[in-house]
Amino acid sequence: MSTINNKPGFIVVEGPVGVGKTTLAKRLAESFNTDLLLEGADENPFLNKFYENRKNVAFQTQLFFLFQRAQQMQDLRQADMFRPVHVADFIMEKDRLFAELTLDEDEFKLYEQVYQHLTIDAPVPDLVIYLQAPVDVLRKRISLRGRDYERSMDSSYLNRLNESYARFFYNYNESPLLIVNAEEIDLVNNENDYSLLLEQIKKIKSGRHYFNPVSVSL
Numbered sequence: 001m002s003t004i005n006n007k008p009g010f011i012v013v014e015g016p017v018g019v020g021k022t023t024l025a026k027r028l029a030e031s032f033n034t035d036l037l038l039e040g041a042d043e044n045p046f047l048n049k050f051y052e053n054r055k056n057v058a059f060q061t062q063l064f065f066l067f068q069r070a071q072q073m074q075d076l077r078q079a080d081m082f083r084p085v086h087v088a089d090f091i092m093e094k095d096r097l098f099a100e101l102t103l104d105e106d107e108f109k110l111y112e113q114v115y116q117h118l119t120i121d122a123p124v125p126d127l128v129i130y131l132q133a134p135v136d137v138l139r140k141r142i143s144l145r146g147r148d149y150e151r152s153m154d155s156s157y158l159n160r161l162n163e164s165y166a167r168f169f170y171n172y173n174e175s176p177l178l179i180v181n182a183e184e185i186d187l188v189n190n191e192n193d194y195s196l197l198l199e200q201i202k203k204i205k206s207g208r209h210y211f212n213p214v215s216v217s218l
Contacts, residue, residue: 010124010126011088011126011128011201012087012088012090012125013089013128013129013131014089014091014094014128015132015165016165017142017150017158018137018141018145018150019138019141020131021090021131023188024131025038025088035087036087038088044061044065048148051151055104058102058107059107059110059111061102062102066114066115072088073119073121073122077121077123091128092119093168097168125174126175127177128172128177130165131180132179133181137183138162139155176204176206178201178211180211181211184213196211196213197211
């Protein structure tokens with residue numbers, strides 16, 4: 001694992017919609033004084049229609065995200081080598097996870113061909129942070145941030161998404177992995193939670209780790 005002054009070289013924060021990955025990614029980028037790479041969900045012209053009727057525009061929505069994320073990964077590879085620490089709020093493989101969830105069989109076969117071509121040189125993170133939370137917590141946080149296109153997101157979809165993330169990271173071994181119980185963690189208002197997490201991040205060199213702010217505080 002490559003580190004710069006005890007910092008992972010490329011940190012990815014992941015988890016289902018509403019779990020708080022962008023909030024954490026922003027704080028980590030600030031703490032490590034590094035570049036921040038964020039998903040551009042608001043730039044996807046198909047997203048509003050997707051949440052209104054997923055089947056009708058699922059393929060277009062997913063292809064837009066795939067091309068967008070692949071370009072971001074390419075830009076990351078060409079970034080300034082003298083500032084090698086970066087933080088992102090998505091992992092490239094998450095695109096395929098969403099595609100499996102939303103596309104029908106024929107669409108997914110076509111998607112797979114494009115995916116394999118575009119992601120062949122995607123950089124591998126030095127650390128992945130996977131945030132977990134139950135669906136009721138996700139719904140509450142989604143409601144609080146008030147994005148119009150997310151209002152029609154139902155609990156069934158969120159539940160399937162949560163399960164897909166759990167399966168993916170159960171088998172994930174490409175990078176060191178930190179699994180965080182984000183149900184009660186408050187990375188905005190609780191400095192103790194964030195400080196403890198930051199210290200845990202700095203210690204990780206390999207393997208699978210867990211962070212639970214409730215159990216740590218005890």
